[in-house]
Amino acid sequence: MKTWWNPVEAQDWLATLADTPLTKLMSQAEIATISGHGTVVTYSRKVFIPLTKLCRDVCHYCTFAHRPSQLAAPYLDLDEVLAIARAGEATGCREALFTLGDQPETRYAVARDWLDARGYASTLDYLAAAAEAVLRETSLLPHLNPGLMGEEDYAALRPLAASMGLMVESTSDRLCEKGMPHYGSPDKQPAARLESIRLAGGAKVPFTTGLLIGIGETRLERVEALLAIRDLHAQYGHIQEVIIQNFCAKDATLMAMAAEPSLEDHLWTVAAARLILGPDMTIQAPPNLRNGALAQLIRAGVNDWGGVSPVTPDHVNPEAPWPHLEKLETETEEAGRHLRQRLAIGPAFARDVTVWADPALQTSIRRAVETRGLVREVDWHPGKGDEAPELMPSLVTGRDPQIAIALGLVEQGEELSKAQIARLFTAEGRDFDAIRIFADELRQDRVGDTITHVINRNINYTNICLYHCGFCAFSKGSTKKERGPAYNIDHSEIAQRTLEAWERGATEVCLQGGIHPSYDGHTYRAIVQAVKAAVPDMHVHAFSPLEVHHGATTLGLCYEEYLGGLKNAGLATLPGTAAEILSDDVRTIICPDKLDTQQWLSVMRAAHLVGLKTTATIMFGHVETYAHWAEHLLRVRELQSETGGFTEFVPLPFVHMEAPIWRKGGTRSGPSWREAVLMHAVARIALDGAIPNIQTSWVKLGPDGAAAMLQSGANDLGGTLMDESITRSAGGVNGQNFDVTAMRALAASLGRPLRERTTLYQMREAQMDYAD
Known part of the structure; x- marks a missing residue:
């Protein structure tokens, strides 16, 4: 097996992190976060489009994947996709997050038959058609989470998506053994996932990845996964954000009774991610999975809340509703930070759009953002006669030490x-x-x-x-x-x-x-x-x-x-x-x-x-x-x-x-x-x-x-x-x-x-x- 990280370095990192009190780790992480991102915490206003809930994998904690008998149809049809996208557009969303199971047609004949009847060669082929429809019919930018992909897949989908993603979850082969959460899930093999992420870098695709913590991995294995992500990004520069997601036990799964990671464990991993990945990396935590702890996550190194939808639920964690955007803004501001909207493509990548987006997408990205690569949130443009906004004093107490x-x-x-x-x-x-x-x-x-x-x-x-x-x-x-x-x-x-x-x-x-x-x-x-x-x-x-x-x-x-x-x-x-x-x-x-x-x-x-x-x-x-x-x-x-x-x-x-x-x-x-x-x-x-x-x-x-x-x-x-x-x-x-x-x-x-x-x-x- 290819070595994706340096084992000695991983041990050294773990020793350093283990020897440092959590409060000190969080302080170091916060200093690094402000150094790289100032006082801004970002989010993407999105709709969640579950193109198919069929999957060939059987992860022991997942309620997203369904059996065909549990679904009215194997896939959403294009009219359903567009209805979701248009509802999001009407409420100011800018991202269409497509999520789907890995290659369901290889496991379920009903999926294969549905695709064949409509002239699609694969789920990825149908995903391309759905993303193209959203681009053609709405102003939303697609972000795709289709699982493992190869070079040809990235080449085919890049013109249709502002960004893509694949969670590493863990680089531990142990978790794929019998009795462990990834047993029976071929797409969760760490080497395959890391190779897919590497290919995304070669294809110049802005990419989201991350860890799912609390599913049986050790802290050393978390460090190893972070080092693998760091080294891939150092080679290709394509990782736009790293999610540190906490496992949440769900009824009717094999891990329904498994212990969830504590808040302190989550904060430790966020801080470790910030320190290992550096001040410029965007570190994300889903805000709906740690209700009441957003300020602590910010202190630990988070500078992004990911996609938040005013329209659709979190289909991966349906038991955890998204926080209302006003509440999210209030909690972020109470932590001394400013909540700012981004696109599906991260700010750093939107600033360098000629490199990181297909020409078909570059115009819409440029016209949506200001110089930082963040969404223009005030509808004002020079020369248009727009009324100038008032210069109101800020109520947010946070300051950037470098500016002071x-x-x-x-x-x-x-x-x-x-x-x-x-x-x-x-x-x-x-x-x-x-x-x-x-x-x-x-x-x-x-x-x-x-x-x-x-x-x-x-x-x-x-x-x-x-x-x-x-x-x-x-x-x-x-x-x-x-x-x-x-x-x-x-x-x-x-x-x-x-x-x-x-x-x-x-x-x-x-x-x-x-x-x-x-x-x-x-x-x-x-x-x-x-x-x-x-x-x-x-x-x-x-x-x-x-x-x-x-x-x-x-x-x-x-x-x-x-x-x-x-x-x-x-x-x-x-x-x-x-x-x-x-x-x-x-x-x-x-x-x-x-x-x-x-x-x-x-x-x-x-x-x-x-x-x-x-x-x-x-x-x-x-x-x-x-x-x-x-x-x-x-x-x-x-x-x-x-x-x-x-x-x-x-x-x-x-x-x-x-x-x-x-x-x-x-x-x-x-x-x-x-x-x-x-x-x-x-x-x-x-x-x-x-x-x-x-x-x-x-x-x-x-x-x-x-x-x-x-x-x-x-x-x-x-x-x-x-x-x-x-x-x-x-x-x-x-x-x-x-x-x-x-x-x-x-x-x-x-x-x-x-x-x-x-x-x-x-x-x-x-x-x-x-x-x-």
Whole structure:
């Protein structure tokens, strides 16, 4: 027999665990759990679909398996499957958990006949049809528990399931001997089960497994099983969760009188699993099998409750009803944790969906989750005009020590590392509140209570572009009509719009456009000259780093020489757009033909060196991770430390509705509300002492969203943006213009003053409104 674990290591682990008091084991496990998962405990809202209750195995504790005479039909038909799935969908479920016995057709002629009559080669073949029907007819994602499978089975079922599972239960061959619970059950042979789990790893299937404790195994055998799971995961990375399930004796079984494992034994095994499998592994315990002990399970290392159904019973443990979701949330919160919904595919796997899900499933997974891979629980999206949720203080007392330490370091004037910044973005509850409050206190200390704005006009002179950025719904590839007409405004029209803006009180024109095939470096200089000829005193805030790069390279000039010429022509500042995410692995996905990270930084550095101030932006909420956000903030900070040329940092939530890459299923649907708030707050914290101004985008967030950000570290409303068009092209509905009267009302609602500023953040004495 193949050795799946190191016997010496197993003995060493058992000795260590046995010599440690349970309270200490649980304390160590809880520290590890919070290190890996913060204060979040997850669950999946599901329906339980028992496709067949026939099974060729005769496990001595099981009441799921039935004889044919006990069933109305060997299998649920597809109409019954869909009825269950639709009932779940109507109550907000997202997972269809298919459970079934192993290969019943090899034992029961009635199963074989039923399948043959309907043209199915096997139970697995019928399972594929049922899963496909659920995918086609509902929004639920299937999770499959069909027993032992081979390579071909995984290949056939992977396009139809977000995840699959098979409990190890135990790696003890003893339990398969006569008189033991797995005797007469060929599919419970440990080597066969471990091999099936190994094949799932090779097939890149996100996989659930675990132990069933209290069926006659020893603690050493539990440790051996955990080590086998650990080593398979180390090889393939596919174990999304490990269940530590306690045996519950059931009437009418051979083990009806067997002793159940105590709570202390259960807690010991959960803690052992956490310590052996590490802080990042998801450890699950069924919440319906330990009523009243959920807080203790959390302390021992649990961070997931598995699937909980508001519709269907637990068909494996029908005597133990699921806890009501409100009760589950209450008990989880009383333990200082936050209950958050996940999909059938675990959060870590949903974050890396191109690897861990079939292309047929990737779009629905991406659109359902936020950056952590958890379900978007608040129906809010940037640009859609959704009402901003209230910023209510959390009642959950739990805190993440790593977040508290990071905030303390900033308070002492220290800069945070990439990992510490990324950790801030995971904040929930009291940590979320603490970050927001701390960011707003920093804002007050650095720039006071005044909310600033500039009166400006956007002039997007062309939407024809040589580049193919996946997130951009503004640019057109030619003069043909693509989601609206293509255009190229001549210089006289630019001059006319500049004059109109001046007459309406604007002090700045913001000029950006696509990279038109006929444009070269002279074009941009001519645009600046047209503006200055029309209104000599107008501040020219123009040209993304991509446009600067294009202009310089078409003339064969270095960035500094080219920008120096534009400055002499009248260019005053640059917008820090085209940054998106300053990480090339992200840029390769969303804008593969655009300038890379170092080119963007080089343009900004050159602008600062020739005396041109710039803004800095981030566009977030598409394919990137929190680590990318942290990396972006650090790169901006590093350049600011070198040059001091950034005037403000502007978070720009991704508006997804018309973005080509989203329409093709390639991105998430923008950041969640929690993430949008945290981006403003964490930017204030991470850039403290470097960039004084954090701007919020009313275009992306709407007035009520912008107001929330102004209470979370931001101090600037940006510009009035007459004729805003880029976000509108992406499907944004928050308007083309936000006039001073509306800004003043917003500031008043927060009890703070509003002041007009220049582009360079000098306060203007004259406060004037302008007519629409």
